Amino acid sequence: MAELLLTGDWNNDPRTLIDLLQHGHALAPIGPLPRESPTLLVAAVQDPGTVDEAARTARDHGLPWMALDCTSDASCTASAYEQGALAVIHRQQPGTPLADAVRNTLTLLVEARAEPTGPETAGNSLTRHRAGQRLTMQHGEVLEVIEGVVITRALHSDGTESLLDWAEPGRLLLAHPPDQCHLERVAQTDTVVRRHESADLARDDTYVQRLSHHIVEREAWSAMQARPHVEDRILGLLTLLAERFGVGDPRGVLISLHLTHAQIAAATGCTRPTASRLIQRLVRAGPIAVIGSGSRTRFLLVSGPSSRDGGREIPQTDADVCAIAHRRTV
Structure with a gap:
């Protein structure tokens, strides 16, 4: 050993x-x-x-x-x-x-x-990327995140962007066809990914299960973004990320991922000043806490009575995000 x-x-x-x-x-x-x-x-x-x-x-x-x-x-x-x-x-x-x-x-x-590393070609297995580097993908290729975090974002014609996901180790990233969506995959941290051909993965018994899990998570993400109140979207986003990046803490769940206010704004469809104002409000109300400063800032989802924002429902799981979003839109 x-x-x-x-x-x-x-x-x-x-x-x-x-x-x-x-x-x-x-x-x-x-x-x-x-x-x-x-x-x-x-x-x-x-x-x-x-x-x-x-x-x-x-x-x-x-x-x-x-x-x-x-x-x-x-x-x-x-x-x-x-x-x-x-x-x-x-x-x-x-x-x-x-x-x-x-x-x-x-x-x-x-x-x-x-595994060997080398040029970004399918079949060469592992490739490494520095933080900030864009990951290119060929048609029919699937990336599997081995180390680090990869973000998916959509670039709009006016220069703004929307953040669509943070991918952790074990997550599969599918190639997107060339169209007007303008999707990009970017390494948020130093990252290692494994490249697969989709035809090869199709013979893997676990591939369908992993894709099914991915679809369920995308539905939860869509439910979060559909919530009418930005404050609820921010809570829903942090809850979804805590499911995947959370670590145990005596006060609740600490999200180990570094998140900026600009990223939260891009993921929830608001401006950065609005995101900053609502984050401060949530901290004062008790559902979340902010730990550290600068690049060491982390969000903590607080458990217990203090996580009830004046009687507002605080989602604890992906299913809660979907259910609460549904109740508030009907």
Whole structure:
């Protein structure tokens, strides 16, 4: 099993270390030690300073990294994701979440390193893209997101744009025919995608299931955008993104994805000033909280009584978004 390099204070987590050993991982502190491939840095973080130290250590050693968050401070989670952590696990989560996350992350790293990369052509499997780079697609091609986040946007003739989706690892992106929709796929973060021919995927037993799931999510997205009140659209958008990018937090669900007010406006059909004003109103009312600042800003969906905005329904699942949108439009 791959060697895990540990950093941070693990003195209060003997049970976690035992779980990792029982799952067959070789553990070692940071130092001049022989390394197997792949190697993963696992950091126990107690505050934003230890997050910064863990990210710096990962860069110095050229290692991917993940964190065990020993705090209840959502800003630590947001900071870790912003600085490249592949996963952040909270110590109070039940079961053996760190061991499970380590296994999943190592599987992803093995896949990424086993496949060749090269020009953007179907059949060449994995390709890498830097943040901000546009992803080109050929007719009949399907992209599967392996690492990072890809946004889909529609460019309009007046220069404005609409944000249609954020695609997380595991999501399939279908080629769009050349027409007046002017759809673009852009890497929001450094991204790895796998390229498939649709004819090859059609022989995969899980392909239809994944497409069906995609259709259901697109219907929920359409229901969110159809809600008459922009404030409700913003809540619906954050709820849908929490389903896919949410991580556990003592106060609710933290959306690990970095979202700007301009992006929220483009996804909900309003101006950026309107989005900013309504976000501030929602924060004051209690359904959401904003954690961090600048590029480390993250949204938190607050659970419990404070998430009731004066008796207004706060959707908790994709189905809630659809149901609430239907009730408000009939």
